[in-house]
Amino acid sequence: MTRRYMMDMITHADTDVVIVGAGASGLSCAYELSKNPSVKIAIVEQSVSPGGGAWLGGQLFSAMVVRKPAHLFLDELSIEYDQQEDYVVIKHAALFTSTIMSKVLARPNVKLFNAVAAEDLIVKEGRVAGVVTNWALVSMNHDTQSCMDPNVMEAKVVVSSCGHDGPFGASGVKRLKNIGMIDNVPGMKALDMNVAEDATVRLTREIVPGMIVTGMEVAEIDGSPRMGPTFGAMMISGQKAAHLALKSLGLPNALDGTFVGGVHPELILAAAESADIAEA
Numbered sequence: 001m002t003r004r005y006m007m008d009m010i011t012h013a014d015t016d017v018v019i020v021g022a023g024a025s026g027l028s029c030a031y032e033l034s035k036n037p038s039v040k041i042a043i044v045e046q047s048v049s050p051g052g053g054a055w056l057g058g059q060l061f062s063a064m065v066v067r068k069p070a071h072l073f074l075d076e077l078s079i080e081y082d083q084q085e086d087y088v089v090i091k092h093a094a095l096f097t098s099t100i101m102s103k104v105l106a107r108p109n110v111k112l113f114n115a116v117a118a119e120d121l122i123v124k125e126g127r128v129a130g131v132v133t134n135w136a137l138v139s140m141n142h143d144t145q146s147c148m149d150p151n152v153m154e155a156k157v158v159v160s161s162c163g164h165d166g167p168f169g170a171s172g173v174k175r176l177k178n179i180g181m182i183d184n185v186p187g188m189k190a191l192d193m194n195v196a197e198d199a200t201v202r203l204t205r206e207i208v209p210g211m212i213v214t215g216m217e218v219a220e221i222d223g224s225p226r227m228g229p230t231f232g233a234m235m236i237s238g239q240k241a242a243h244l245a246l247k248s249l250g251l252p253n254a255l256d257g258t259f260v261g262g263v264h265p266e267l268i269l270a271a272a273e274s275a276d277i278a279e280a
Contacts, residue, residue: 008111009151012042017245018131018155019043020118020172023052024231025215026161027100028073028238033245034107036252041110042153046117046136051097052163058229064093067197070232073239077103087232096231119150121158121175121211128210130154157245161215161238164188170220173213181208188219188226197233199224204237206244214241 017033019026022045030043043050057063066074066081071088074081077099081088090096104110117139120132134150142148160172176182188196200218207213207221214237219226227233246253253259 008113012040012111012113012153014154015042016040016155016249017042017157017159018118018153019159019161020131021045021052021161021163021215021217022047022050022101022112022114023161023163023215024054024097024234025238025241026052026159027054027097027104028235029159029161029214029241029245030104030110030238031077031100032239032242034104034110036246037107037109039109039246039249039251042155043104043110043112044116044118044131044133044153045112045114046139048115048136050101050112050114054093054097054231054234056093061229062092062094064090064096065230065232066090066096066235067230067232070235073235087230093231118171121172121179122152122154123179123181126181126209128158128208129156131158156210157248158211159241159245160211160213160217161241162217164216164220164226170217172211173207173217173221176208176211182221185221186223188216189223190225191228192225193228193230196225196227197230200227200233201236201240204240204244206248210248212241212244212248214238 016039019030022043030041033039034041065087067087079090079095079099081090105112115136116133117136118131119134119139121128122130122132131153132150133153138148162171164170173185177185203218203222204214213221215234243253243255247255
């Protein structure tokens with residue numbers, strides 16, 4: 001067991017893409033990205049149990065609301081749902097999370113490092129070039145113990161999907177502000193579900209060279225509204241982040257028309273105009 005885990009650490013000490021955070025967006029990104037078997041992917045998740053907030057719906061209720069057209073992603077995953085007018089409902093959020101996690105982890109080019117925290121970023125010549133890692137329990141006890149140095153995981157692209165603010169939330173963009181790579185992290189505004197879903201997908205992007213921001217972390221950096229218990233934008237934002245990563249790697253992707261195969265309609269909707277980004 002030890003030898004197997006250490007070999008995984010050695011293999012992914014230098015990888016193509018590191019995804020920080022295994023919530024709905026991070027897992028959707030990993031699923032979409034790992035369709036290309038040539039891309040080596042490491043997922044870093046501080047919790048023992050990946051999934052973030054996607055195990056339950058609103059106020060700890062079990063049903064998961066997914067706004068259309070993200071139901072097309074559920075069709076691909078073979079997840080059943082109940083049809084409503086402009087959204088669908090999965091009877092338990094755990095159906096989505098357990099299904100996508102099992103599919104992602106079954107792929108040979110993906111490795112999940114759970115109970116591992118991304119403590120910092122690696123930056124070389126103005127470009128994010130990986131993450132600084134440590135056991136999550138060590139990270140939580142730096143104030144109670146003597147120096148416990150971290151390790152590193154270098155990557156060509158980092159996808160930050162750390163969620164909204166909290167103990168480990170929005171840590172990617174907050175660190176960018178601390179080191180002067182961005183000017184401000186205004187935090188998300190009050191809840192407006194439909195506006196939030198549109199903004200989260202539209203503003204998913206490479207925020208600085210080498211680092212893509214996806215999911216609710218987008219709301220923290222752009223000051224867009226919080227979303228509430230709806231998950232469609234989380235999935236599509238993750239898909240878009242995957243194709244942004246492919247584009248950064250110089251590989252075929254759905255955003256510049258080089259992708260070979262069918263392009264999901266939801267990804268067409270996810271394409272952001274540069275003017276929208278500039279205005280944001």
